[in-house]
Amino acid sequence: MLTFPTCKINIGLRITEKRPDGFHNLQSCFYPVGWSDVLELIPASEFSFTDSGLAIPGDPTKNLCVRAYQLLKADFELPPVQMHLHKIVPIGAGLGGGSSDAAFALKLLNERFALGLTVAQLQDYARRLGSDCAFFIENKPMYCVEKGDVFQEVSLDLSGYTILLVYPNLAISTAEAYAGVRPRLPETPLSEQLQAPIETWRDSVHNDFEDSLFPVYPVLADIKHQLYDIGAVYASMSGSGSTVYGIFQAPVTVSNHLGRYNVWQGKL
Template sequence: MVVFPTCKINLGLNIIAKRPDGFHNIESCFYPVGWTDVLEMVPAESFAFASTGIPIPGDAAGNLCVKAYQFLQKDFSLPPVSIHLHKVIPIGAGLGGGSADGAFCIKLLNQVFALNLTVAQMQEYARRLGSDCAFFIENTPVFCYGKGDQFRDIQVDLSKYYIALVNPQIHIGTAEAYAGITPAEPERKIEEILALPIERWKEYLINDFEKNIFANYPGIRQIKDSLYTHGAVYASMSGSGSTVYGIFEKETDVKSLFPEHYQLWQGKL
């Protein structure tokens, strides 16, 4: 069986406070986008995991798909499977691609083996994988808070807009992204800003990671500026990574604006 884990963008991202456990409390709106990996699972004599596409750093044993299988196998004595992940979504790019892979693996195991897990149960397994993994279980727009693993409904519909995502293939690690961040309550809440017309978002909707990352990587700031120059109604860096997205009122081809080694995805939201 094959599924297609999507990525997400952050509509605003505020770093609220440092937590006693070493993580940070954040506020953001997660919004799913159709740039996908490919995840295949088939029965096997023994468990196996392989990946193609973008090389995934680290040992395969640490991959979230492997961990997802191990969590569920421990509780449900699952038979062995062979998992093949074809990696397309850039890594360390603020798009949550790895988190999506782990969450979609949970959903796939639930379906293949008829485990009858509820959404809430799958989300709990996903939270054990990582802070934003639980979002991808339902994979619908939400306001998130806490470590990025707690959600409440939010009315944001961008279905009439188009999006371009531009990744300069710069990997930004979590520690680097948080270096120099001073947590603080925002002047305006993200939920209030997103209730405004999208044309007003540029005035108020910010990603707290941009200030330091733009200073360290001026080319990433230039991507954002270029998207605005070419008609984006809103543009921002996504998450703590290097991907910048632009939201457009009409379909806009931005490939010619950026070097060939950049990774791009364009489509309907």
């Protein structure tokens, strides 16, 4: 069986406070984007995990897809499988690619072996793998609070718009990104700002990580400016970086300068 774990962007990201458990509370809108990896599940005599495409750092036995299988196997009599992940979505890019792989692995195992898990149950398993994993179970626009794993319905529909993702071949670790943030409550909740027309977001909908990361990595600010220069109605860094995206009324021609980077364009 094949599945295609998609990624997400953050439309606004406000870091509101540091939690006693060391994590941070936030306000953000997670929005799914079609740039995807490929995950295959094949019956096998013993469990194995292989990968191709972009190099995945770290111990393969601790890959989130492997952990997803082990998590379900602890509660269900899962037969062994071969899992193969073809990695396309950049790593350390603020797109939630690894979290998506884990969530889609849970969904694929649930379907393949008819485990009968509900959306809520799958989300509970996903939360044990990572803060934003649970989003990818339903994989639809959501307003996210607390650690990014508590969801509220949001009436935001950007279908028809084109998105251009620009990954400048620069990975930023979550630890590095959070080291520079100063948590604070926004004067106006992000949920209210998102209700305004998208043309007004440039001056109100903000990603707090830009404040500390743009001075360290000027290329990110440069990409954001270029996206506005070629007609984006809204542009922002996604998550804790380093992907910068622009939302456009129609498909765009990528300039030679932006074309130096890893670029993906598609419909929202």
